[in-house]
Amino acid sequence: MKKLFIISFITLLTIVACSNQTESDPEIEEEVKGIHVDFQLPNDADTGETVGLTATVTYGEDELVTDAEEVSFEYWNVEDEENTTTIESTNNEDGTYTAEVVFENAGTYEIYAHTTAKDMHTMPKKTITIQGEENTEEEHSASNSNEEHSHQEDxxxxxxxxxxxxxxxxxxxxxxxxxxxxxxxxxxxxxxxxxxxxxxxxxxxxxxxxxxxxxxxxxxxxxxxxxxxxxxxxxxxxxxxxxxxxxxxx
Missing domain, CATH: 2.60.40.730 (SOR catalytic domain)
Known part of the structure; x- marks a missing residue:
């Protein structure tokens, strides 16, 4: 009988200790994995020079994304922000997405790497300075795959x-x-x-x-x-x- 009482008492202490530990544990926020884009772009280039654009897409810590739903590059001259051009990338199936563009006019340009993968979207932005003579011709991509990027106005x-x-x-x-x-x-x-x-x-x-x-x-x-x-x-x-x-x- 005494032995049974001791066992019951120890069991009760264990239950109380577990209950107190559960109540004292702080609420832990579950980390949501995201996508990350390493957007590579030179700081400057000359007019008429082919500029390579490279986006490396990863998920979580270091999982390469080889099947992104969209990777496109939207660029514009900072003096004319309303006039933007978007070019699609080539999926190299190794986590990298590339495109090329030739700037015919000197100036400072900003470029978004629009990326959609794993039902998430991110758009890192880089700046490039184009040096050289002014040209009335518009910029073009090396693959001639330009398309205008549009948003819902309303x-x-x-x-x-x-x-x-x-x-x-x-x-x-x-x-x-x-x-x-x-x-x-x-x-x-x-x-x-x-x-x-x-x-x-x-x-x-x-x-x-x-x-x-x-x-x-x-x-x-x-x-x-x-x-x-x-x-x-x-x-x-x-x-x-x-x-x-x-x-x-x-």
Whole structure:
């Protein structure tokens, strides 16, 4: 009888200890894997010179993505931002996607590497300076596969913006989407959070909490300047994004 009592007492202590440990464990945020694009571009080139564009796409830590849904390069002269050109890349089936472009006019150009893979979208941007004589001919790709990049003019993204947020505090990020005057429903919306001077991007999945309203939360462990990009796409071919800047403080 005494032996049975001791065994029962030890069992009870074990149950209580496990219960206390479970209650004391902090909530752990599940890390969401994202895609990363290493966009290689020379700093400068001459007019008439063929410029190589290379995007290496990885998923998670270092898994090469050989089947990206889209990798295209959109470029424009900074003096004429409304006139953009998009060229498709060649998939080399080794995680790299390449294209070539010849700039006929001198100036400073910005280039997006639009990348969609694993139902995610990112678009790193680089700048190149073209030196040489002015030319009235338009730039062209070496493969002659130019196409104009267009967006839905009546589509709107509004993020409930945070200019400053506190470190170690859970922050709600909520975006409202509209097409014309109607809430835009059933979209895939993700937030890409980019710390300044870092290649480590944070990806947040959202939940549509009401018609056209998409929300997620995140707690920042480090102070500094950040950028958040709201990425929106769906099965209809919609592909939109909008960027915001904010700061994390103590």
């Amino acid at each position: 589509f709107m993204i509004h993020l409930e913006e945070h200019e400053k947020v506190n470190k170690d505090t859970k922050i709600d990020w909520t975006a409202h989407l509209k097409m014309g005057e109607e809430p835009y429903q059933n979209a895939r919306v993700r937030y890409e959070i980019i710390p300044e001077n870092s290649d480590q991007h944070i990806w947040l999945d959202t939940e549509e909490i009401e018609a056209g309203t998409y929300s997620s939360t995140h707690t920042f462990a480090e102070t500094g300047q950040y950028k958040v990009v709201v990425h929106v796409n769906d099965d209809s071919g919609l592909h939109e994004h909008k960027e915001y800047n904010f700061e994390v403080i103590e």
